Amino acid sequence: MxxxxxxxxxxxxxxxxxxxxxxxxxxxxxxxxxxxxxxxxxxxxxxxxxxxxxxxxxxxxxxxxxxxxxxxxxxxxxxxxxxxxxxxxxxxxxxxxxxxxxxxxxxxxxxxxxxxxxxxxxxxxxxxxxxxxxxxxxxxxxxxxxxxxxxxxxxxxxxxxxxxxxxxxxxxxxxxxxxxxxxxxxxxxxxxxxxxxxxxxxxxxxxxxxxxxxxxxxxxxxxxxxxxxxxxxxxxxxxxxxxxxxxxxxxxxxxxxxxxxxxxxxxxxxxxxxxxxxxxxxxxxxxxxxxxxxxxxxxxxxxxxxxxxxxxxxxxxxxxxxxxxxxxxxxxxxxxxxxxxxxxxxxxxxxxxxxxxxxxxxxxxxxxxxxxxxxxxxxxxxxxxxxxxxRYSRSDFSAMAATILLTLVEGVEAGILGGVGLSIALFLYRTSRPHSALVGRIAGTEHFRNVERHDTETASHLALLRIDESLYFANARYLEDTVYDLVATRPELEHVVLICSAVNLIDASALESLDAINARLKDSRVTLHLAEVKGPVMDQLKRSDFLDDMTGRVFLSSYAAWRELSRPSE
Amino acid sequence: MxxxxxxxxxxxxxxxxxxxxxxxxxxxxxxxxxxxxxxxxxxxxxxxxxxxxxxxxxxxxxxxxxxxxxxxxxxxxxxxxxxxxxxxxxxxxxxxxxxxxxxxxxxxxxxxxxxxxxxxxxxxxxxxxxxxxxxxxxxxxxxxxxxxxxxxxxxxxxxxxxxxxxxxxxxxxxxxxxxxxxxxxxxxxxxxxxxxxxxxxxxxxxxxxxxxxxxxxxxxxxxxxxxxxxxxxxxxxxxxxxxxxxxxxxxxxxxxxxxxxxxxxxxxxxxxxxxxxxxxxxxxxxxxxxxxxxxxxxxxxxxxxxxxxxxxxxxxxxxxxxxxxxxxxxxxxxxxxxxxxxxxxxxxxxxxxxxxxxxxxxxxxxxxxxxxxxxxxxxxxxxxxxxxxxRYSRSDFSAMAATILLTLVEGVEAGILGGVGLSIALFLYRTSRPHSALVGRIAGTEHFRNVERHDTETASHLALLRIDESLYFANARYLEDTVYDLVATRPELEHVVLICSAVNLIDASALESLDAINARLKDSRVTLHLAEVKGPVMDQLKRSDFLDDMTGRVFLSSYAAWRELSRPSE
Structure with missing residues (x-):
């Protein structure tokens, strides 16, 4: 000691x-x-x-x-x-x-x-x-x-x-x-x-x-x-x-x-x-x-x-x-x-x-x-x-430029506080419009990649949406919009699977949004599933009523979801 | 219009x-x-x-x-x-x-x-x-x-x-x-x-x-x-x-x-x-x-x-x-x-x-x-x-409780500003100590899960570390500590693979940390690899010198890394 x-x-x-x-x-x-x-x-x-x-x-x-x-x-x-x-x-x-x-x-x-x-x-x-x-x-x-x-x-x-x-x-x-x-x-x-x-x-x-x-x-x-x-x-x-x-x-x-x-x-x-x-x-x-x-x-x-x-x-x-x-x-x-x-x-x-x-x-x-x-x-x-x-990142550069300018013009304290504040704001802004991608199966494998970047197998009644960000208050509504747009543009859709491999956190605001998505999809007769939910996130979801209300299932892997859902229902 | x-x-x-x-x-x-x-x-x-x-x-x-x-x-x-x-x-x-x-x-x-x-x-x-x-x-x-x-x-x-x-x-x-x-x-x-x-x-x-x-x-x-x-x-x-x-x-x-x-x-x-x-x-x-x-x-x-x-x-x-x-x-x-x-x-x-x-x-x-x-x-x-x-989240609850108390005691403006500030601070704090997990292969599959939660195959000379968060300034040093601890406790280690399936962003600070990790591992004769790097992140890494300096390779999937590295070198 x-x-x-x-x-x-x-x-x-x-x-x-x-x-x-x-x-x-x-x-x-x-x-x-x-x-x-x-x-x-x-x-x-x-x-x-x-x-x-x-x-x-x-x-x-x-x-x-x-x-x-x-x-x-x-x-x-x-x-x-x-x-x-x-x-x-x-x-x-x-x-x-x-x-x-x-x-x-x-x-x-x-x-x-x-x-x-x-x-x-x-x-x-x-x-x-x-x-x-x-x-x-x-x-x-x-x-x-x-x-x-x-x-x-x-x-x-x-x-x-x-x-x-x-x-x-x-x-x-x-x-x-x-x-x-x-x-x-x-x-x-x-x-x-x-x-x-x-x-x-x-x-x-x-x-x-x-x-x-x-x-x-x-x-x-x-x-x-x-x-x-x-x-x-x-x-x-x-x-x-x-x-x-x-x-x-x-x-x-x-x-x-x-x-x-x-x-x-x-x-x-x-x-x-x-x-x-x-x-x-x-x-x-x-x-x-x-x-x-x-x-x-x-x-x-x-x-x-x-x-x-x-x-x-x-x-x-x-x-x-x-x-x-x-x-x-x-x-x-x-x-x-x-x-x-x-x-x-x-x-x-x-x-x-x-x-x-x-x-x-x-x-x-x-x-x-x-x-x-x-x-x-x-x-x-x-x-x-x-x-x-x-060269590496305009976002990092702008935080740096703001720090330099503020320090030179407004002094050392304004420089540091402004730089830190802008760094945080930029990070939050970036995570508030999360990247998400529709993924498809790379033929013959159990891997699923972005349909726009790779040659993949897809099914018109099934959307596999990979979310590339933790879900929290700043991006919860953005997720809602993404899913609603998806459903609006694909009338033949029967299943939406949210692939959560990159979701490290679902906070209370995001939970509300998932609830809303689930209810809205239910009205449109589309089933909502989750896949690749991480252990800690799953533990937390179990503390809410969401999993009971969800119309679909939680799959261990995207492949499991694909195997189950890729053939159209009768 | x-x-x-x-x-x-x-x-x-x-x-x-x-x-x-x-x-x-x-x-x-x-x-x-x-x-x-x-x-x-x-x-x-x-x-x-x-x-x-x-x-x-x-x-x-x-x-x-x-x-x-x-x-x-x-x-x-x-x-x-x-x-x-x-x-x-x-x-x-x-x-x-x-x-x-x-x-x-x-x-x-x-x-x-x-x-x-x-x-x-x-x-x-x-x-x-x-x-x-x-x-x-x-x-x-x-x-x-x-x-x-x-x-x-x-x-x-x-x-x-x-x-x-x-x-x-x-x-x-x-x-x-x-x-x-x-x-x-x-x-x-x-x-x-x-x-x-x-x-x-x-x-x-x-x-x-x-x-x-x-x-x-x-x-x-x-x-x-x-x-x-x-x-x-x-x-x-x-x-x-x-x-x-x-x-x-x-x-x-x-x-x-x-x-x-x-x-x-x-x-x-x-x-x-x-x-x-x-x-x-x-x-x-x-x-x-x-x-x-x-x-x-x-x-x-x-x-x-x-x-x-x-x-x-x-x-x-x-x-x-x-x-x-x-x-x-x-x-x-x-x-x-x-x-x-x-x-x-x-x-x-x-x-x-x-x-x-x-x-x-x-x-x-x-x-x-x-x-x-x-x-x-x-x-x-x-x-x-x-x-x-x-019930759902103590972190969300504390933001709510702070908002209620501040609103009642200090007034409506303090309540909202305090609540928003605390929400942001809690989110940043949470992402500043990112969850990461050593993963192993679920026998007979191409899936890799947390060795502590699942029964998996591992190799003593190979560490597959899945990072469950975007890498940015607030957690870059934490990642360094995690990797250094890993190397310090496992002297037989030859390869470290960072699995980036949940990494949606690597900012300039995290890039510095990756550089530092690469250099430090090189000194210890451990090779650093990446796996499952997302498209946008890969595009950005290519704008820096990191990939040229990295001692190891970038694998498309964890399974590819496992296939390549799981047999000990001579």
Missing amino acids: LRRYLPVLTWLPHYNRRLGGADLLAGLIVTVMVIPQSLAYAVLAGLPAVVGLYASLLPSLAYTLLGTSRTLAVGPVAIIALMTGAALSGVAAPGTPEYVEAALILSLLSGLILVAMGLLRMGFVANFLSHPVIGGFLSAAGILIAASQAGYLLGIELAARDLLPRVVELVRELPGLHLPTLVIGAGTLIFLLWLRQYGRSSLRRLGLPRSLADLLTRAGPVLAVAVTTLATWHWGLEQRGVAVIGDIPQGLPPLTLPGFDAATWQALLVPALLISIVGFVESVSMGQMLAARRRERISPNQELLALGGTNLAAAFTAGMPVSGGLTRTVINYDAGAQTPLAGMFAMLGIGAVTLFLTPALHHLPIATLAATITVSIITLVDVSMIRQTW | LRRYLPVLTWLPHYNRRLGGADLLAGLIVTVMVIPQSLAYAVLAGLPAVVGLYASLLPSLAYTLLGTSRTLAVGPVAIIALMTGAALSGVAAPGTPEYVEAALILSLLSGLILVAMGLLRMGFVANFLSHPVIGGFLSAAGILIAASQAGYLLGIELAARDLLPRVVELVRELPGLHLPTLVIGAGTLIFLLWLRQYGRSSLRRLGLPRSLADLLTRAGPVLAVAVTTLATWHWGLEQRGVAVIGDIPQGLPPLTLPGFDAATWQALLVPALLISIVGFVESVSMGQMLAARRRERISPNQELLALGGTNLAAAFTAGMPVSGGLTRTVINYDAGAQTPLAGMFAMLGIGAVTLFLTPALHHLPIATLAATITVSIITLVDVSMIRQTW
Whole structure:
């Protein structure tokens, strides 16, 4: 029982020096690598940079104790930071203490929601974020984040928050760009893009082993931070107008108690729910992918509890909403992390930086961080996935397109809610006009296929109608129409057999419709039969009076019905 | 084309004297019968009684021209009046000119919505009101209406509008009841209940033919109105405190132009939508039932246009939202109406009453109307349907129970929206954990059934998994889990065949999952096959790369897969 809720108990007893060595190295590498992005994502959310460091400390420990993935690394991530910024700016102005305070409430709410979902074993809720909706949302979020960073890269202060006005303002203000900032920002951007494209192969051509080449390529942001910070300090660029991180408070995060203000809680409830679900979906699918590579399993419901715990930890230590991060997890995995203890070592490393090294970060230019963010989110915009979805299904594509457009124009919450709502509506619409087919016997076999697609035997007094959908309220009347049309167009009809091989459910509304069909056919002297009714559906029909009132029989197979009914009665 | 939108053109050219005689008689009978209920439903909606008469005039003509049902009679109906009252009291105080004005706006909006739905051929939207939700809503509405009339029956003025406070207030104010009102109200109530229960048989025992006995039984409310009005006038009961209808303006309805006040329009939009859909569902299912009896067809989409036209007519002639009414339609049908012209004759009759006879209605006691309403809505509370639904399906029952509770506690809009939302959520939840079954061959046949329910042949290296649901975003991951569990528990497995006979749809999310399953099984040296894939699903799969990447084959039937794979490979 305790092991189920504290997975740490399953692996810690078997811990040994070999694992410890690997984890320690991975922890060290992660420490160095994630500091730039931790700072950057806090800035992206409109929070003081140090909040990103705080949110990488105790939350990591919580995940070490509660998580079921061996290699997932938690902390501030781009998408969640974007959503956090959007949510917080609805209740407070960036830069105010209320804004920072609201971030704690958002973390707390998100933590409570995740824990509640975990205890209620509601991991399935995540399934309602379909692939096209998530894919569309991430692509749109990538564009939004890029737009939010463009001003920092160019040294232009932008007032507009929405995408279109922001772009318009950016273009209008372009002549006022700040050249030193642009040099730093664009320089970093080009360097990082070059590194991503050619870095690995160039380093390998220099004779470095693959793993080291990978690591150095990933260290690009760290190098950029170091170089631009030194340059800014050396040439005193802060005085020349280059925006820098500035003074970061030294020391461990303070303990915080998120305040209770009913209006703020209410305003942040829906955003917290969406942040929880998006964070969970991203985190758990990444965890599953990595677990599969190592033939391990993760437990989605325990992951909910673990992510809940990390967010509660963030709420009480001056943090912000956190989740499993793609970049930091991949770094952790590639650096050879073996157990969640690697996360704890990284925590100790980041803690040490927070304690002693924050003054060194004073001169870190915001433009460098903006470039780092921009490069890391470019991969989110997935054009090939959009194209594939278009090719595969117009319905899925329209859900995706709606998600993208709504996210870009109306914001992240409208995007997700609209996408999910449209997905559900489209699914319901599709099932509300169910495919059905008149089938005939493929000569000499016991198989029955669509008379329009195959060469089949039929009988004019017998209609075998295969229903390709569960029967429920949304399509019950449609079934009535289909059968009535059939009877109206074929006056010689004596038997109608509904083949229910694809009917997984007959709800109360559909039962009423079957009753009505039975009564109407009886008036027209046509007998109604069923065939291939599944076990669970049959069990349920037996709980009603329908089978007693039905004029015909229930056949085990279409073939049995054919054998019995295909010869015309006298 | 013109005939499609003006069904009157299809039947009027064939009109003759015989039809005319029948329609005229039906029109006369309807005139007399529907006056009490027209007045009563206007009062139920909190509107002046005369509005009920106005709403029976031009709207009837509109339906005569546009409707496809031969016998449906439109006008104010109980449910719509209840919903109208609930909607209007949200934007104005009953008794004020703003309240009457808002009723016009509500009719206009409802008319516009219905016409738009008709032009867009969106009749299918009505299907989302499942039988349990409608049934539950009507039952709860019956209780609400009864509670709203109790005060009038007892001569107690009630201030509370919600159900519970109203009942509490009623009990507390009970000692202050007005005896003469109670005598009229309770007397009418008992008389009408007696008539309904025993009237027909008693009259037939007196030797009257069945049709006349039926008619006289239905004339009960008219008789009650006549007697109590005369009594009130004769004994001057108005001066003794019996509430009466009072002065009704004489003459035809004024032409009205609903005002445009953005806030009112916005507040009434959702109520208008619900009124439209509920009115349409009630009206069209009644029309279908009667059409079936006479072997006629009605067109749901044209009915939307017709109901839209009637509501627009109501909006411009000082009316209120209208719909096809059960009572008035049954009276019309039983009185022998042959074509919609009967409705026009009834309109002329009611018009004559409005012109000349309204002074005679001055002394009509409100309590009589309340008793009329109460008796006619008692049938809405359908306990046997509630019991049957409980027996048939807990899921349907819970949607019904939620609708009833929400309607009673939170009001009609919350009831319908909550019921529909819950129905959809339950359906999605059910399909999100799809039933699947390992199947085996029934020895000697080509049939494959659930190994747990039937005695079957199986092979340890071959798993035939029948999936009993369409594969879409909500259940894609569940399928992955099912297959992975299967592979994990059966190490000797070489082939997994997914039998897709019940799979009507594979959306983009499910395609990703199939890709993932294929890749994972490949790693475990298990081959993935499909069988019995339906035509439309196969067409769609061909638009992706999945079939190229799949390790196994697509079999036409489960039997073909069995024949090919059931012998172990070497």
